[in-house]
Amino acid sequence: MSRERTTDFRRSLRQLERLFTGDQPAEAGSYIFVPEPGRAYVRGTAVRSLDIATVRTPSGLWVPATAATGPAPIDLIKTYLVASEVFGGTYGLSDALDWLSRADRDMVLIECAGLLAEREKVDANWHDLDVDLSRRIFQEPHSTKVVNLLGDDRHLLSSQGLLVLAKAALQVCPAVGDRSVSFAVPAVLAFQEVLGRDDDTAVGADAGSPAHSLFREIVQSQAFYGETYEGSLMTHFQLRWRELPAAMTSERQWVDLEQTFGDATGVPLEDFLAIGLALWARSMQHPGQAITFGTLANFRGGPARIEAVASLIAGEPTALGTALADQERRFGFRWSFDALRHFPVVRPSSESFLVLSPRLLFERIYGWLPIFDLETSLRSRGDSKAAERAKHFFRRVCERQALDSLRACAVEGGLARRFYSEADLKMAYGGRTADAAIDCGSAWVVAEVSTAQLKRESVVGGDPAELEKDLDRAVYTKARQLDATVCALQADESRLTSAEPVVGRRIVPLLVVTEGFPVNPNSTLAIERKLKDEGLLQGGLIAPIRIVDQEELDMIESVVESGGGLLDLLDAYNGGRLRAAGFKEWLLLERRLQPSRPSRLETAFAASWEPAVRAFGGADDGDEGGRPGGL
Numbered sequence: 302m303s304r305e306r307t308t309d310f311r312r313s314l315r316q317l318e319r320l321f322t323g324d325q326p327a328e329a330g331s332y333i334f335v336p337e338p339g340r341a342y343v344r345g346t347a348v349r350s351l352d353i354a355t356v357r358t359p360s361g362l363w364v365p366a367t368a369a370t371g372p373a374p375i376d377l378i379k380t381y382l383v384a385s386e387v388f389g390g391t392y393g394l395s396d397a398l399d400w401l402s403r404a405d406r407d408m409v410l411i412e413c414a415g416l417l418a419e420r421e422k423v424d425a426n427w428h429d430l431d432v433d434l435s436r437r438i439f440q441e442p443h444s445t446k447v448v449n450l451l452g453d454d455r456h457l458l459s460s461q462g463l464l465v466l467a468k469a470a471l472q473v474c475p476a477v478g479d480r481s482v483s484f485a486v487p488a489v490l491a492f493q494e495v496l497g498r499d500d501d502t503a504v505g506a507d508a509g510s511p512a513h514s515l516f517r518e519i520v521q522s523q524a525f526y527g528e529t530y531e532g533s534l535m536t537h538f539q540l541r542w543r544e545l546p547a548a549m550t551s552e553r554q555w556v557d558l559e560q561t562f563g564d565a566t567g568v569p570l571e572d573f574l575a576i577g578l579a580l581w582a583r584s585m586q587h588p589g590q591a592i593t594f595g596t597l598a599n600f601r602g603g604p605a606r607i608e609a610v611a612s613l614i615a616g617e618p619t620a621l622g623t624a625l626a627d628q629e630r631r632f633g634f635r636w637s638f639d640a641l642r643h644f645p646v647v648r649p650s651s652e653s654f655l656v657l658s659p660r661l662l663f664e665r666i667y668g669w670l671p672i673f674d675l676e677t678s679l680r681s682r683g684d685s686k687a688a689e690r691a692k693h694f695f696r697r698v699c700e701r702q703a704l705d706s707l708r709a710c711a712v713e714g715g716l717a718r719r720f721y722s723e724a725d726l727k728m729a730y731g732g733r734t735a736d737a738a739i740d741c742g743s744a745w746v747v748a749e750v751s752t753a754q755l756k757r758e759s760v761v762g763g764d765p766a767e768l769e770k771d772l773d774r775a776v777y778t779k780a781r782q783l784d785a786t787v788c789a790l791q792a793d794e795s796r797l798t799s800a801e802p803v804v805g806r807r808i809v810p811l812l813v814v815t816e817g818f819p820v821n822p823n824s825t826l827a828i829e830r831k832l833k834d835e836g837l838l839q840g841g842l843i844a845p846i847r848i849v850d851q852e853e854l855d856m857i858e859s860v861v862e863s864g865g866g867l868l869d870l871l872d873a874y875n876g877g878r879l880r881a882a883g884f885k886e887w888l889l890l891e892r893r894l895q896p897s898r899p900s901r902l903e904t905a906f907a908a909s910w911e912p913a914v915r916a917f918g919g920a921d922d923g924d925e926g927g928r929p930g931g932l
Contacts, residue, residue, distance in 0.1 A: 371878045371891045374822050381459040383494035384487065387439075387447055394495055397488035398473065404482070406474035406618060407649045412482040413467040414657050415589020416458060421660045422585060423531070431457035438486055458486065460658075461525060462493040464638055467657055468629075471622035471647075496635055509826035511768040516823045520768065521636050523819035524760035528660065533852045534667035535909035536902050537702070542570065542671075544905055545698045556694040561687075562671065565678035568609045570671075572602055575916030576610040577666035580646060584656035591653040599917045613674055614665055615654055616644030632762035639757065643670065669754070669816060696752040699851070703750045703813045704737060706854040709901055710867045711739045721797055726786060729797040735786040740798065741868040744807040747786050749779045754816045775814055776828055777835075780846060783810045784837040791842070809871050810838050810846040817850040822881040845880075847871055853884040859896035860888075 336347075355363045384392050401409070419430055428451060435447040435457060451457060466489050508515050529537075542558050549555060559570045566573075579600070583592050594604055616624075624640040631637075638661075645661035646654050656662050664670075672695045679688035704722070711720040719740035726734035739746040753775040758767035787808050794802045818824075828846065832838050838846055849857070861867055874880055879887040888894050898906060 373878055374882045376454075377879075377882055377886055377890075379454050379456060379459075381456045381462065381493050382447065382450055382490060383497055384490040385494060386450060387443060387490055388487070392487055392491060394491045397484070397491040398469070400484045400488060401469055401473045402475075403479045404470070404474050404484075405478040405480045406470050406476055407655075408478075408480045408482050409470035409474055409485060410467060410618075410647055410649070410655060410657065411589050411591070412485045413463050413470070414584070414655055416485075417460065417463050417658045417660075418584050418588030418656070420458070420460070421658065427456050428453060434458075434486065438483065458489055459493060459496075460660075461496060461636075462489040464641060464658065465489075465492045465496065465634065467641070468625050468634070468638070471618055472626055476618075508823050509830060511765040511772070511827065513823075514763075516827070517763040517765060517768060519821050519823055520755070520819045521760055521763055523821060524755060525636060525638070527817055527819070529664075529668075529817075529850075529852050531663055531667075532898060532906060533855060534663065536855075536898065536906045537851060538574075538667040538671075539905045539909040540702055540902075541695070541698050543908075545701055546694075549698065549701065552694065552697065554690055554694055554697075556691045558672075558675070558691065558695065558698075561679075561691055562675045565675050565682070566613060568613060569606075571912040571916060572606050572610050573613065573671070574666060574912040575602075576600065576607055577614060577662065578913045579917065580614075580654060580656055581659050581662050581666070584659045584662070591649055591655050593653050601916055601918060611646070611648070611654065614644060614662070615646035615648050616640070617648050621647065628761075632757065636761045636763070639761065699752045699815045700736070700750045703815050703851055703854060706851070706858050707737050707739065707748055707813070709858050709899065710854075710861050712861070719798070725797065726789075730786070730789040733782050733785055734789075735783050738786065738790065738797070739867065741866070744809055744868055745787075745790055745794075746809045746811055746867060746871065747783055747790070748811040748813060749783050750813045750815065751775050751779050752815050755819075772824075772827065772831075775818060776812065776848070777831055777837075779812055780810070780828075780832055780837050781835075783812070783846070787838060787843060791840075805842065807842050807844060809844040809868065809875075811871065812846055812848045813850070813854055814848060815851045818848050820848050820881070820883045825881040844871070844875055847874060847884070849884045853888075855899055855902065856885065856888055856896045858899040858901070860894065862899055862901075863896070 357363050416434075419425065420427055431451050432448055435451070436444055439447055447457065466485065469488075469492070507513060510516060511520075542562075546556070546558050562573075563569045576597070579597060580592060583596060584590075594607065597607055600607060621640055621644060625637065628637040628639055641657060642661055642665065645658050645665050646656050649655055672692060676688045676692050679685070679691065708720050721738040721740070723734055723736045726738060735747050735749045737748045739748070753771070755771045755775070756767060758764045759771045787810065790797065790808065794806075832846065857867060857870055860870060873892070874884055874887050877887050877891050879891045888896070
């Protein structure tokens with residue numbers, strides 16, 4: 302290359318360098334330049350550099366800090382489209398109600414059931430379902446517009462919106478009407494527009510107070526959308542209704558829950574489980590299709606016993622519409638789904654069943670509502686004493702389940718950790734104590750179990766005063782018991798251990814709310830403030846209180862069983878970016894662990910299928926694990 306061409310090349314490189322990196326400002330050439338705090342500059346100049354922070358990953362690779370940053374609580378929020386985004390102002394709530402006033406009720410319910418079932422499958426991909434649905438029902442330019450608006454965290458339809466449409470159909474639609482459902486999705490979008498409107502917030506309230514509408518909305522949303530895995534629900538039911546009661550016969554207030562359920566409701570528990578599971582499985586295999594008695598022909602109990610189960614879980618459309626209207630007058634329409642939780646199966650005719658929501662049906666069968674069936678049936682017969690005894694014993698069973706899990710978590714790496722029960726703590730300190738304390742060497746984990754649930758006035762009606770009461774009942778009262786034990790341990794742990802106290806041990810308070818609690822940044826802030834105001838669980842050696850439910854406790858047990866440590870997990874959770882979110886979200890999304898079922902619970906899970914296997918005559922060809930055939 303000639304000298305002239307070399308000079309031109311170098312000149313071009315310098316020009317290119319100035320183009321991309323800039324030059325020192327002319328006005329700074331004759332003056333002293335004062336750099337701005339926090340800004341990075343090209344060495345020896347006043348030119349700002351591209352300030353990209355980097356971090357070193359555990360593998361040794363340097364990457365931009367943004368790439369290494371884990372999820373934040375706001376990343377857990379999913380949003381949905383509304384009518385104005387799709388149609389502008391050409392379609393709204395009045396149009397949706399006008400269509401519903403002419404639409405055939407059963408056709409709208411079938412459409413809702415199909416859309417919900419597709420989205421409630423275990424491996425459902427909501428984004429793909431939304432894209433496919435958009436391309437099928439919308440014409441251009443709306444089809445492309447909707448697809449472009451969608452994202453991994455942006456959905457076309459919400460479960461809440463679909464159930465609101467189902468509620469409206471049960472209250473507004475004629476029994477016989479226009480059978481076209483082409484306006485079903487636009488109607489959901491119109492309802493979602495209304496659902497997204499904020500209500501008034503109390504003057505002076507902040508997001509850390511139940512008086513703030515955002516606080517209540519997040520709690521209501523978590524209560525509605527919070528799910529427990531199907532396998533966990535089945536395992537918990539088997540333990541709570543069968544195995545644990547059988548192991549607790551020495552309890553003074555013992556109740557044979559399974560026998561009492563059958564006597565009180567007139568429905569054998571095995572029938573309840575078998576028919577419920579059959580309807581759920583069929584609705585997942587054939588979304589939106591009515592299920593006839595012929596489909597359940599393999600059931601050995603016959604049609605009369607199917608009808609008996611249906612009396613508990615299936616509702617007639619007109620009666621459901623009336624119940625929903627009553628609940629909406631009390632709690633508003635946004636989250637009032639109690640009638641559909643109790644009766645997630647609709648009877649379009651005396652010969653058929655329509656599962657409106659497979660998720661609601663599964664929770665209806667394996668969740669908390671069966672004990673409600675037992676209790677209300679006993680009270681309706683005038684036996685309130687037996688009802689109260691059964692409910693109290695069931696709570697004792699749930700508490701025993703949680704304590705068994707904690708005891709299993711107290712074994713780590715093959716070395717037995719010291720587990721102290723409530724009886725041990727009372728013997729050492731007297732008075733009210735926590736339910737358990739676990740000696741983890743460098744720290745204590747002090748645990749309290751609560752079987753309390755948020756009331757309908759809180760999670761459906763959004764009443765701030767009732768929500769404050771629920772927080773006190775489920776969290777603050779339990780925190781006071783934890784605090785008493787924490788103070789006792791700090792004063793003299795040797796009274797419990799009969800050994801020399803370990804100076805400077807940390808204490809990690811753990812609250813197990815067995816039926817779940819809405820852990821989020823707002824509720825976490827409210828709890829932290831309340832505990833600080835009351836002087837509870839404060840001090841440099843006391844970690845922030847951690848709240849988990851029974852399913853999360855199972856996950857902890859699984860990780861401990863695989864070689865992890867209870868204390869290590871709780872410390873990592875406390876230091877995580879998702880520490881103000883639920884433990885399950887932190888474990889799955891931030892730690893990226895997928896814990897299996899603890900081996901201790903495998904037998905209970907396998908046994909949970911047996912009622913359906915017996916009722917339907919065993920497995921079909923190709924079925925695995927003896928799970929119910931003929932479904």
